[in-house]
Amino acid sequence: MTTHRAARGRDPLSGASVTARTPKVPLTGRLLALRVLVLVTAVLGINYVTWRWLESINWSAWWIAVPLVLAETYSLVDSLLFGLTMWRLRRRGEAPPPPEGATVDVFVTTYNEPLDLVMATAEAAQRIRYPHRTWILDDGARPELRARAEAAGIGWITRSADWAGHSRHAKAGNLNNALMTTDGEFILILDADQVPDPAILDRTLGWFRDPRMALVQTPQVFVNVPGDDPLGSQAPLFYGPIQQGKDGWNAAFFCGSNAVLRREALMQLGITRYVSEVQLAVSRALRTADRVLARARRSLDPAQTEARAALDQVVAAVARARAELRDGAALADVTYRFQQRVDAAAREIVAADVDSLQADLAAIAELSSELDEEDGGLAEVDRGALTRLAARDWSPLGAIETVRALVRAVDVDKDDEAQPVMPMATISVTEDMATCMRLHALGWRTAYHDETLALGLAPEDLGTMLTQRLRWAQGTVQVMLRENPLVQRGLTLAQRLMYWATMWSYLSGFAAVVYFAAPVVYLVFGVLPVTGLTAEFFLRLVPFLLVNQLLFTVVGRGRRTWRGQQYSLALFPVWIRSVTSAVGNVVFGRSLAFAVTPKERQSVDRRPWHLVRPQLAVMSLLVVAAVVGTVRMVVADASVLGTVTNLVWVAFDLAVLSVVVQAVRYRGPEQPEGASA
Incomplete structure (x- = not known):
């Protein structure tokens, strides 16, 4: 499978279409074997999770059964995305000689x-x-x-x-x-x-x-x-x-x-981002203009034929400008022609009501003042201000002047920023x-x-490590919320999924909570989230887990990957906080401070156990649950198979979480004698 797809974009300066092809990856024997393993993992995983949804959910305990199958589905998607990533694994080797004379x-x-x-x-x-x-x-x-x-x-x-x-x-x-x-x-x-x-x-x-x-x-x-x-x-x-x-x-x-x-x-x-942001501001202005004009037309007396005709001209000018923007016309040409059409319509109106006209002019002056105060023109005026403008009763000339002011106020110079062109996102x-x-x-x-x-x-x-990981995760989730790769134009389907795979991984904190809770619920209360620990259950689950782990082992080729797998679960409070704080920032406008990762060891006069309280609490619950479950099994109050299965699960969870104990006890690399910490 060596075909390649093309991602198409457009040069913002020349307007020419450009194409970047997905690179061709040679199909070696090693890559072929890896693809076979990916396929086997995918088939086993889909088989297991499909069966879980259709046959094995314990609906009488839906409050733990449904979260568990959702967590398993999340993990399956994660596995499938990893397999897709590995499908075209490319080892480049040596680069060609550098280009001559490059600066x-x-x-x-x-x-x-x-x-x-x-x-x-x-x-x-x-x-x-x-x-x-x-x-x-x-x-x-x-x-x-x-x-x-x-x-x-x-x-x-x-x-x-x-x-x-x-x-x-x-x-x-x-x-x-x-x-x-x-x-x-x-x-x-x-x-x-x-x-x-x-x-x-x-x-x-x-x-x-x-x-x-x-x-x-x-x-x-x-x-x-x-x-x-x-x-x-x-x-x-x-x-x-x-x-x-x-x-x-x-x-x-x-x-x-x-x-x-x-x-x-x-x-x-x-330059592309600058153009698109200004276009968005103009588009917002034109949408608001539509609402202003519609309200003004509804308020006209039937006898005001000249005013209605003038407003109709402006409505047509708005529609034409929006169509030109959609067709990719030059922004300066669109706004210039639009302003000329609005000016022509305004000259045809005779003010019939001086009082209403004066009120409108006062509102327009207030709009101009608001735009100035916002330090960025229309591009920064909040949507509430635009909604209030659209809802006001305007005279015909007032409506036209408002439309003209809206478009003129678009911040082409991006005065809200230090420089209009920002190459780095x-x-x-x-x-x-x-x-x-x-x-x-x-x-x-x-x-x-x-x-x-x-x-x-x-x-x-x-x-310091937790600060760094939180910032990485917050930044990734912010991008996911603001520019979701699944809907970004210009990306191939594979590119969308590759970016989404990284973003998806930071949602693992929620699945981890369920994986920690499920064995505790069974060992303490005897509530099983599946209909039964049957031979079919184990025959579907165990092969998937083993082959999935084999895939990681083969891909790693001797690299130490266990520590990374531990932290993907053990840092569940960090991953959850990254999602909630990023949502608070993007959706609700809450601040999200940037913290530079210190490059020196911070003071460690005492061990920072307080930084891992959630993990320690989970570990305590797991230990207590293991003791309770063992006692219940001994007194024949619980299934031996169910208890042993969940004790193995608890042991795995404790092995994963044990890394935070090592992290708390870690005092940094050995320092030369006399060096400060």
């Missing part, structure tokens, strides 16, 4: 990290062999860092004065500011702690010989992590098979650091995934280069 800017992003750490990374970036210019992007605007950078011959960039009083957009804003002050054809982005290999550009730039290649991502590997990786910092499954599988579908995505990007692709993206607390998804929607390609070319620092304490 490169290396960005080292920083906010409040220690100066020595930032300078160590920047000086290592200076030593990259391929010709380039190194820049420190100092979002903290620290004079001492500037002095050290300039002394070392390293460029230093901080926010321009244009950002004063505007949203900063965290790291995305820092990068967007730097993009407007540099001019390299390619950009290598490094976090402040990611020390690059001198060969990083020599090893990656060759992929950009493909003129539609927008991004090359490399792994993130950490040097301060012990072999048992108690905080789960290394991600060998993601920075390996998962990204390689996504790469096979042209869906490998940007992870924020250790990546090279093409400036042309980013700038095209920024600013819709979440993490800029990487949304930016890359938009690039894919425009028809650009990406690559995952599976070679360690930078070494970073992982969190060294539990609190």
Whole structure:
């Protein structure tokens, strides 16, 4: 199966259609065997879950039976998405030689990290062999860092004065500011702690010989992590098979650091988003204009034929402008022609009621004042204001003047932002995934280069790790809510599913709660969520679990993936909080603060057990349930098969959750004698 599909986009400057084909993946014997395993896993999983829904739900205990089968269905979908990812696993190997004469800017992003750490990374970036210019992007605007950078011959960039009083957009804003002050054809982005290999550009730039290649991502590997990786910092499954599988579908995505990007692709993206946002504002204005005009026409006296005719002209002008926008006409031409038609209609009206006209003009002045106060024109006026305008009784001339003011007020200059063009996405607390998804929607390609070319620092304490994971999850869920990949135009079906697979994984916290609760309910109360622990139940479930685990083992090829599997369940409070806080932010407008991950070990005077209270509570419940269940079995008050099955389940849950005990007890890597924590 080596066919490939095309993702189609449109160049916003020329209007020409562009196509990015899903890369062809050679069908090797190893890949064929992997696909067979994927198919077997899918068949067994679908067979089991279908049977569960149709035959084995204990409806008399629906309150636990239904949540359990929903959790199992969630896990099946997760397994199917993983299998789809692995279906086109692509190992790229060596890149071609770098293009000759390419110019490169290396960005080292920083906010409040220690100066020595930032300078160590920047000086290592200076030593990259391929010709380039190194820049420190100092979002903290620290004079001492500037002095050290300039002394070392390293460029230093901080926010321009244009950002004063505007949203900063965290790291995305820092990068967007730097993009407007540099001019390299390619950009290598490094976090402040990611020390690059001198060969990083020599090893990656060759992929950009493909003129539609927008991004090359490399792994993130950490040097301060012990072999048992108690905080789960290394991600060998993601920075390996998962990204390689996504790469096979042209869906490998940007992870924020250790990546090279093409400036042309980013700038095209920024311009495209600018145009689409202004178009959306004009479209909103025209929709409001429709309602204003409809209300004004209803209030006319039948004898006011001239006024009705004038309003009809404006109604027709609104309809025509909306049609032109849908057909892709140039925005400036659409708005200019619309204003000319409205002006012609306004000249035909004779004011018959001076009092009502004066009232209308006062309302229009209030509208203009409101637009000015909103620091961004119509693009930022809330929907409530537009609704109030549409509901007001307007005289004919007042209605026409309101329509004209609405369209004129569209913030073409985007005064609400420091700069109108924002190539890096600013819709979440993490800029990487949304930016890359938009690039894919425009028809650009990406690559995952599976070679360690930078070494970073992982969190060294539990609190920092939890802060980092929460931010990653919140950012991903924000993107899911704001720009759901399943409905994004320009993406192939496979790309939509690849992005959705990552977003879907962060919903696992809710399923984990059910998986922890079900054995407790049975062992304590004797309530079984299935109709019976029959031979059929085990013959359908056990093969699926074994083959599914075999798939992970084969895909991992010796990589240590168990720690990642533990944290996917053990961090269930973090995943649940990420969903609820992201929903609160996107749907209800609640603030969602951005927290930079500290690059130093935080104070650990006492063990932070309070950070894992939910997990400790669950572990306590599991232990109590195991004791109660054992006693009930001994006194013949519970089925031996049911009790033993659920005790095995409890043992697995405790093994998963035990990682948080290790994390709390972890004191960070060994420090040299005399070094501070």
